[in-house]
Amino acid sequence: MLLAAGLLLLPATATGQGTGTVTLTATPALIKFNTTPVAVGGTFSGVQNVAGVRVTLQRATFPFTRFRAFARTQTDASGAFAFTVTPAVNTHYAAVAAGKPTVRSQPVGVLVLRQVTIKLSTATPRARHPIRVAGYVYPKEPGDAVELQYETAAGWHTVQSDRTYSVDTTRSAYAFTRAAPRKRTRLRVVLPDDGQHPPSASGVRTLRPR
DSSP states (O other), rough: OOOOSSSOOOOOSOOOOOSSEEEEEEEOOOOOOOOOOOOEEEEEEEEOOOOEEEEEEEEEEETTTOOOEEEEOOOTTTEEEEEEEEEOEEEEEEEOOOSSOEEEEOEEEEEEOOEEOOOESSOOOOOOOOEEEEEESSSOTTTTTEEEEEETTTEEEEEEEEEEEEEESSOOOEEEEEESSSSSSSEEEEEEESSOOOOOOOOEEOOOOO
């Protein structure tokens, strides 16, 4: 699986400041858009009464400089708390436990891969005849860079680049047209890291020229 270059997940657990301690984890920390919910939770400890403490979940999206309150809950008898989130873009979360002073965890990060579909006009084209490779990208982000890649002995190689374009309220699209290769070739479509998402790839398809 392609991983983000330059976007590092923050520590999975952390210690807050002031009276008491807040830990926070996010599982899983890498998801595909609109397919997997993320469990974000932790424990408030280090004080005499940890039950019924209000916990506010904060979130920040790229460039991760401003956290805003997103959801609230209360700790149970053991000091545990939990949230379920479905981020659409790379997001950092932090938990703040009410008190005097408040206690804040350090952030944890969740990376969100884009969904990239792929469809060939034909999988068995005539060599050097035009083929079309097209598909959709979720969530909608028109103008994203998109690359058509062929597999070679040295690895994946970009043979054509373009930008996604708007289709409707939920998705963007892309389309490549080029001459079919002379021999059997595996291909895929990749969207590079854009800050809001790590590099995201379609499934792999195979061309078998006649």
